[in-house]
Amino acid sequence: MTTHTTKRLFVTLAIVTFAWLVAYNVIQPLADWISYSAFGLARDSRLGTSLAFFLYDVPKILLLLSGMVFAISIVRTFFSPERTRALLGGRREGVGNIFAALLGIVTPFCSCSAVPLFIGFVESGIPLGVTFSFLIAAPTINEVAIILLFGLFGWKVAALYITSGLVVAIVAGFIIGRLKMEKYVEDFVWKIQHTADVTEEKLNWADRIERARESVKEIVGKVWLYVVVGIAVGAGIHGYVPEDALASILGKQAWWSVPAAVLIGIPLYSNAAGIVPIVGTLIEKGASVGTALAFMMSVIGLSLPEAVILKRVLKMPLLITFFAVIAVAIMLTGYMFNWIL
């Protein structure tokens, strides 16, 4: 890679960033103009506000997604599962759980790699509980979920979500570690022999930018439709369903709503893009934040497909414990936020 092409790459990046900023700042006036001037809808009409809401939110979220997924992907090129394993090696439980949960946020992760990752961590001597802290945090604290929460409801809700994910991952991993369940890991995991070794790739900036561009294409390509449909449903409800419609069943007073939300969330399997606009709508219509976040974590973090994947390396008692501990931790976090907020 010559310095000349690298320079050109950064110039392109600067131009794209500028265009992004311009676009981000014109969508609000543009959405208002289309709804209220071009279509001539009244500013206080239901249809008018719903349309303006939709026309503003869809491009805003898609822009945020592309921009932030790009930035996050660049950061992630500096972290690999191999490096994370090295960072976690030799850490004791407790500190190790905290580290593992934090690394779970920045390490690239796909649920199809959950098993190789699990095996790679455990056989290198990382304690079981620390490994689980990582395996809970990585899928639950997911970049699309964070970006959507930030874009639709502001940084406070996004920060709350990250905090609750971390708390659940640290606590659940620590408890699983204390239960000493190593014997419930499938035996073959402890017996793997390496016949080959891998060397970590050396990446330059052009590679990192290319990787990030690829993940933007992949992630935005995968979720954009969910975002559009989710926001359309949200916009409809925004204009037409009365506020507080859900307060009596999903509000703070209803103590049973947190466990109910978690239980309903387990069989539901959706990606973050589909669930966030719905969760937002629930909050807007009177559901309490803790209950809504518990529901969301349950849908994203506790999924049956993941259980099927993990069944290959975990014996039944450990698999059930894993799910039960996370479910309880999510409920406690839900109650905690209902109580604090």
Add this chain to the structure above:
Amino acid sequence: MLTIKVLGSGCTNCKKLEAVTRQVIDQMAVQAEVIKVTEYPDIMAYNIMSTPGLVINEKVVSFGRIPSFAEITTFVANALEAA
């Protein structure tokens, strides 16, 4: 004759990687056998922690992502040179 292994338990990305790899082989018209490795003990023997992985003549050339057509072409060309 190259031995190319695609490591992965059968997720979408593994299938995509296999498809691209076969295209590369066809286009370069090289003699190669493509083997899918789907069992975890066999995958983990290569010491990778993210799938899909691509192994040419027992050397791990990429893992955790789907390399581009051009990249795989380079991997195959390098392997042919080394063989």
